[in-house]
Amino acid sequence: MDNSNKTDISLLVTSDIHGYIYPTNYSDHDDRNFGLAKLSTLIKQKRQKDNLLLLDNGDLIQGSPLTFYHAKYQSTTANPLIKVANELGYLASVFGNHEFNYGQEYLQNVINQSEFPWLSANIVNQNDGKPAFGKPYIIHKVKNISIAILGITTHYIPNWEDPKHIKGLVFQDALESTKGWVKHIHENEQPDVVVVSYHGGFERDIQSGEPTEELTGENQGYQICMEVEGIDVLVTGHQHRALANKINGVTIVQPSNNGQLLGQVDIEVEKRKNECVKRINCSLIEIDDSVKVDKQVVDLVKEYEEATQVWLDKPIGKINGDMTISNPFSIRLQDNPLIEFINKIQMDIANVDISNTSLFNNTSPGFKSNVTMRDIVSNYIYPNTLKVIRISGSDIKQALEQSASYFIINADGQIDVNSAFINPKPQHYNYDMWEGIEYELKITNPIGERVTKLNYQGEPIDYNQDYHVVMNNYRAGGGGNFKMYQGKPVVQDIPTDMTELIANYILNRKTIEATCNHNWKVVR
Incomplete structure (x- = not known):
């Protein structure tokens, strides 16, 4: 040149x-x-x-x-x-x-x-x-x-x-x-x-x-x-x-x-x-x-x-029991106190009895015994609000199948994460865990046929009946390929950020008991 x-x-x-x-x-x-x-x-x-x-x-x-x-x-x-x-x-x-x-x-x-x-x-x-x-x-x-x-x-x-x-x-x-x-x-x-x-x-x-x-x-x-x-x-x-x-x-x-x-x-x-x-x-x-x-x-x-930093170190309350995370993969395989706690907060605020939420990424530490705002924003990293939408039992089944695609059986015959949820971008937040229903996901079954148990209040869920379900606004809009939610009636819109809702829930109760009712699990 x-x-x-x-x-x-x-x-x-x-x-x-x-x-x-x-x-x-x-x-x-x-x-x-x-x-x-x-x-x-x-x-x-x-x-x-x-x-x-x-x-x-x-x-x-x-x-x-x-x-x-x-x-x-x-x-x-x-x-x-x-x-x-x-x-x-x-x-x-x-x-x-x-x-x-x-x-x-x-x-x-x-x-x-x-x-x-x-x-x-x-x-x-x-x-x-x-x-x-x-x-x-x-x-x-x-x-x-x-x-x-x-x-x-x-x-x-x-x-x-x-x-x-x-x-x-x-x-x-x-x-x-x-x-x-x-x-x-x-x-x-x-x-x-x-x-x-x-x-x-x-x-x-x-x-x-x-x-x-x-x-x-x-x-x-x-x-x-x-x-x-x-x-x-x-x-x-x-x-x-x-x-x-x-x-x-x-x-x-x-x-x-x-x-x-x-x-x-x-x-x-x-x-x-x-x-x-x-x-x-x-x-x-x-x-x-x-x-x-x-x-x-x-x-x-x-x-x-x-x-x-001052705000982050503000004391919120205490946890009795274990809500910490040592292995994020294991959290997604069976019901655990941390996810159950977030779902319980959502159900309490929305006054409904079915909820879903995610473990957003693999660096979430969970909650130690003394909770600060730092702990809350470290676990709930998105500015999500909540929506209650009306969906059918069939929609719930489809949503569980979509979540179940998060897993594969690897070459060693063990349950592993589907690479589609890792590459080109980690999308662990697109796997949901539910409270208010009882279900089992069998990963050796083909994708789309993995829900082997789905009950509501002790009975098989009615696929034709409508249910009110609370979830974050991202998911309620169908984000994460949850197309079964798109266009569904919004029964309730709760515009307060989840971090605030979690903080207020703990502040009002001062001490939270870590509980786990084992309402769901993932099996090979």
């Missing part, structure tokens, strides 16, 4: 930061190699090079105790994540699905405080069909090079989110929106480089093209690479994967979650008389022990962090 006509551009990418600034694990105070305070050190080092752009791909403002505490108790103050993002000089951010978890008023405050635009071309107003939050894309000039950055958000959000939080919004198909907007950008802007920043992931194996999940439309990254012409770079997220590769000539990058990795896309552009020659490479930079914390970022949010 003739260096006189060549422009080098570095695009740094973050995604799924989920409210992590300090490199601290909130459940045990241990330091971790993640968070914006460490990323900032790396970003500022790289800013010494010319032509560096910084882009966030969504799920920035939700996901840690820091963000939960701010949303619930400090929402009238400046948002700590936005204070840091402004300091880092982001060029733009894309809306992720979790941006909507605290409602549109909270989100609008975030947008107003941001010194950078928020992008999403496919989230539109219900009344006029125009992009709901302003800019669908931006055009950024680097010397004589024009870069278009288009924001796209997974359109599957209505399947999870509280309807009140997305009232008046329409989530258009991500793939079709990308096609239309990329065409529009090429025709009207004639950019030299097109970057699509998509808060969504890949529905197929990036090498073989084989489906890796049920093709619901939640993730369409592979289709976008294969079907949309004129994209140079596809930034992805949502699945929390570490990816830096190419699909069909499109450079793809996905930098994991919580600020563990920094994505870097290096773009060389040479403008010739009749063409624009581009060389694009991508990489992932790991945040390790050698990367120190940026004190300036730490100081920016010190008061927020200290208030959160």
